[in-house]
Amino acid sequence: MANQKKAKESLVMMSELVLPNDTNMLHNLMGGRLLHWMDIAAGISAQRHCNHIAVTASVDNVSFRNPVKLGDVITIQAKVTRSFNTSMEVRLTVYAENIPSGSKVKSNEAFYTFVALDQDGNKTQVPELIAETEEEKQLFESALQRRELRLVLAGKMSPKEASSIKSIFS
Numbered sequence: 001m002a003n004q005k006k007a008k009e010s011l012v013m014m015s016e017l018v019l020p021n022d023t024n025m026l027h028n029l030m031g032g033r034l035l036h037w038m039d040i041a042a043g044i045s046a047q048r049h050c051n052h053i054a055v056t057a058s059v060d061n062v063s064f065r066n067p068v069k070l071g072d073v074i075t076i077q078a079k080v081t082r083s084f085n086t087s088m089e090v091r092l093t094v095y096a097e098n099i100p101s102g103s104k105v106k107s108n109e110a111f112y113t114f115v116a117l118d119q120d121g122n123k124t125q126v127p128e129l130i131a132e133t134e135e136e137k138q139l140f141e142s143a144l145q146r147r148e149l150r151l152v153l154a155g156k157m158s159p160k161e162a163s164s165i166k167s168i169f170s
Contacts, residue, residue: 019070
């Protein structure tokens with residue numbers, strides 16, 4: 001690996017005000033708009049970690065727990081959870097806040113995978129991630145299973161090769 005970086009160095013906090021152009025007919029935030037903002041936050045986080053251009057390789061299941069309403073402020077937190085050779089997993093957590101009422105709820109959570117590219121557009125090595133907090137360490141450890149599951153589902157790895165999740169396929 002190129003070098004090492006702490007997980008906290010990749011932290012991104014991004015806020016957006018949900019405006020009428022961002023909503024559907026029910027005045028809820030459109031899912032595609034949120035995915036766009038999440039991709040931006042995750043991309044910045046990945047680039048902070050690797051100091052290269054980073055492109056989206058995959059998006060895990062994104063579940064919409066609570067609707068985000070017109071006028072809410074969303075805050076997206078993104079942080080690299082683990083790096084591999086040329087890729088990084090980024091965890092995103094989205095909160096919706098209604099400032100006048102003072103309510104704040106978690107609306108979404110997801111994992112995105114990014115690949116680092118050099119100036120010529122070729123994959124390039126990324127720094128090893130140093131997990132410091134208990135949460136960072138847990139996310140780091142479980143990232144290998146998530147990665148292998150992604151690769152199996154994408155047809156890029158056979159279930160037999162997926163050592164950390166092999167038991168779920170037998």
